Amino acid sequence: MLRDVHYKFEENPSTLEKLLVDSEKPLYIGCERYTRLSSVLRLHNMKAGLGLSDAGFTEFLELVKDTLPSDNVLPSNTYEAKKILSSMSLSYEKIHVNDCILYRNERESLQSCPVCNASRYKKKEGVSAKVLWYFPIIPRFKRFFLNAGDAxxxxxxxxxxxxxxxxxxxxxxxxxxxxxxxxxxxxxxxRSLRLALSTDGINPFRSLSSTYSTWSVILVTYNLPPSLCMKRKYMMLSLLSSGPKQLGNDIDVYFAPLIDDLKMLWDSGVEVYDAHRNETFNLKAMLFCTIQDYSTYGNLSGYTTKGKHPFPICEDGTRGKWLPSSGKDIFDVHRRFLPYDHPYRKLKKAFDGKQELRGRPRVLSGTEVFEKVKDIEITFGKNRGTKLPKQGYKKCCELRRLPYWRFLFVRHSLDMMHIEKNVCNSLVGTLLNIYLRKDERRC
Structure with a gap:
């Protein structure tokens, strides 16, 4: 960890001196096992692992400090403990944002949005109307490899x-x-990393009456074994948008800093120290796929997932049929995917009264899709005034800036939680003749 944060100490040598003193100072006179720094690190890891609150951790520190000899140097509250470890923490960026642009790089000094002319701040000067928290991924990957076991x-x-x-x-x-x-x-x-990106909106207030939606973007490392890659320790929070509304089609604006780092990790890589092999190597990484529900699938892929052609894989090859009584489109083309000699293809009465003689819909390759969407121009923002197409592709998504994205077989994966719920609602409701509310009639 000291090797990883050496650049901070070059700017402020006194911080390094204080950290070295804490790493050598015994917890109390005569203690040979723990120093002030090692004991705080051990206790803080326990706090994070057990999910203790700051108030609970303060009470725990007070109890431990009272049980130790009176000359101990253990901090007495959470604030003091965090202050000792603050120089070794990983940084984050607070980026001012609206749904049109990020106020970063050449736009960092702007006071209003050049697209919609909305003010950058709330009524109080200096308080941003909306903030995006970005947790840079490269320093976190370096920390992974600095631990010999994780490496x-x-x-x-x-x-x-x-x-x-x-x-x-x-x-x-x-x-x-x-x-x-x-x-x-x-x-x-x-050691090249394959990553999965998962995103969804959450309500941080645990209230169904509130529509506040905070969006998080989490990276999963697929190099790890199945028993570890989905553990909380190895799931990396990279972006956090504070709401209050869903990102929707403007999600590409918020993805820009993450895509910039992923592109750099693919093009040139970064020099990383591997503690397991005691050597420095050039680390590269790629985004292997995304994981999201079906509505977010449309926002990430840039394809309209509603209406009569809601499937980005089949596109125009699958057409829905509107049912006025239920108020929704259905898709009864499943027989097209059966073998040509399957008996179900010739059955009429059991299905829609017609034989199914068509083959599978043609699936466009990633390169063909890229050629279709590369020239689509769109202005982001809720008040842009432009209408998006009701069917087909509506934008060239930010993920297509990655050079390898067009070559992937499966770019987007659907999480099964919502699919299972909706399918079960539909099946059980049909079998038991249960009337479903309008907002539940989706499958």
């Missing part, structure tokens, strides 16, 4: 995985092997 686990997909052609992990998929073959320089380094 070893990040090569599990290459050294520890059972290779018997059975699908147990994303490393067993054709897409993983295709990336290694398509980009050999990236694939030959077993």
């Amino acid at each position: 070893e686990k990040l090569t599990w997909h290459h050294n520890g995985r059972i290779k018997d052609d059975k699908l147990r992990h994303p490393a067993d998929t054709p897409q993983w092997r295709f990336i290694d073959g398509k980009f050999p320089e990236f694939g030959k380094e077993e």
Whole structure:
């Protein structure tokens, strides 16, 4: 950790001196096992692991301090403990934002939005109308490799995985092997990271009567074994938008700083120290896929997931049928995916009164889709005044700035939580003849 934050100490040597003093000062006279710094680190890790509140941790510190000899140097509250560790913490960026632009780089000094002319601030000067928290991913990846145990686990997909052609992990998929073959320089380094991006809106106030929506973006590292890659310790919060409304189609504006770092990690990489092998190497990373519900799928892919053509894979090849009584579109084209000699294709009465002789809809490749959307121009912002198309692609999404994105087989994965709920609602409601409210009639 000291190696990782050495650049801070170059600007402020007194901080390094204080940290070194704490790392050598015994917890109390005669204590040989713990120093002031090591004891605070151990206790703070326990606080984070058990989810203790600041108030609870303060009471715990007071109790421990009272039980130790009177000459102990343990901090007596959470504030003092965090102050000791603050020089070793990872940084974050608070970026002023609205739905049109981010106030960063060349726009950092602007006082109002050049697109919609909205003020950057609330009524009180200096208080931003909306803030995006960005937690830079590169320093966090460096911290992963500074821990020898974590650095070893990040090569599990290459050294520890059972290779018997059975699908147990994303490393067993054709897409993983295709990336290694398509980009050999990236694939030959077993420490190159494959990441998944998951995003959704949450209500932080736990109130169904409130529509406040805070959006978080979390990165998952697929180099790890299945038992670890979805653990909280290895799930990295990278973006946090404070609401109050959903990001919707303007989600690309908020993704810009993350995409910039991902693009740099792909193009040039960064020098990282591997504590397991005691060497420095060039770390590269790529976004393997995204994970989201179906409505967010439309925002990330740039395709309209409503109406008669809501499927980005099939596009115009699948057309819905409107049912006036239920007030929704249905899609009864499932027989098109059966083998040509399947008996269900010829049945009429059991289905819609017609035989199904059509084949599967044609699926466009990533390169073909990119050619369709690369020239789409859109102005972001809720008050832009332009109407988006009701069907098809409405934008060239921010993720397509990544050079490899068009070559991936599966770019977006759907989380099953909402799908399972909606399917069960529909099936159980049909079997038991239960009337569903309008907001529940979706499947």
